[in-house]
Amino acid sequence: RKEVEQDPGPFNVPEGATVAFNCTYSNSASQSFFWYRQDCRKEPKLLMSVYSSGNEDGRFTAQLNRASQYISLLIRDSKLSDSATYLCVVTDNYGQNFVFGPGTRLSVLP
Amino acid sequence: GAVVSQHPSWVICKSGTSVKIECRSLDFQATTMFWYRQFPKQSLMLMATSNEGSKATYEQGVEKDKFLINHASLTLSTLTVTSAHPEDSSFYICSALLLGGTGANVLTFGAGSRLTVL
Numbered sequence: 001r002k003e004v005e006q007d008p009g010p011f012n013v014p015e016g017a018t019v020a021f022n023c024t025y026s027n028s029a030s031q032s033f034f035w036y037r038q039d040c041r042k043e044p045k046l047l048m049s050v051y052s053s054g055n056e057d058g059r060f061t062a063q064l065n066r067a068s069q070y071i072s073l074l075i076r077d078s079k080l081s082d083s084a085t086y087l088c089v090v091t092d093n094y095g096q097n098f099v100f101g102p103g104t105r106l107s108v109l110p
Numbered sequence: 111g112a113v114v115s116q117h118p119s120w121v122i123c124k125s126g127t128s129v130k131i132e133c134r135s136l137d138f139q140a141t142t143m144f145w146y147r148q149f150p151k152q153s154l155m156l157m158a159t160s161n162e163g164s165k166a167t168y169e170q171g172v173e174k175d176k177f178l179i180n181h182a183s184l185t186l187s188t189l190t191v192t193s194a195h196p197e198d199s200s201f202y203i204c205s206a207l208l209l210g211g212t213g214a215n216v217l218t219f220g221a222g223s224r225l226t227v228l
Contacts, residue, residue, distance in 0.1 A: 034216075034217075042221070043220060046216060089217070096207065098144070100154050102153040103153060103154075
């Protein structure tokens with residue numbers, strides 16, 4: 001089993017749609033969790049950290065379920081500019097080694 | 111916020127030559143930096159972990175004699191692709207670990223270096 005797995009994608013959605021990405025991880029002792037986004041031919045950029053209580057940043061909501069080893073990202077009212085690859089990232093139990101999922105590509109269509 | 115500068119952004123070189131890529135943390139000290147490679151439409155692949163003042167830790171399958179990593183200071187790590195060949199053409203990205211203190215550690219990326227070997 002891979003350390004971090006994500007929905008294979010791609011997701012093609014119309015503007016304004018709500019889209020959810022799922023991620024599972026294998027290391028039950030993982031300490032920290034993040035969502036990064038990567039635009040084509042660019043570096044990954046931190047979108048948001050994911051906390052156990054769940055957290056929201058504008059149109060983006062992240063959830064963590066430690067018992068199920070599952071992370072999600074919800075994007076509401078999607079914009080064309082949300083088109084990117086979304087990377088689920090999990091650290092080891094020391095929070096020092098970061099493991100990236102393969103990413104899920106999102107295309108928001110006009 | 112934490113900024114990581116990577117240079118050069120683009121490089122084209124002849125087969126057999128060596129190319130050095132620099133990764134600098136501009137406003138924080140980074141004892142740990144990571145080097146990744148990404149081929150078109152593929153996932154980010156960790157090549158090695160660079161630790162200041164010690165030898166880098168390479169991932170399985172990555173040749174340490176071909177990809178030389180030096181992390182001589184708390185703000186600079188370099189990756190040298192030695193005797194580059196066309197199959198080394200790729201997008202190389204560095205990242206630096208920003209220690210969070212009481213909060214989570216965060217990974218900040220450089221803008222990447224696109225290497226084309228002719």
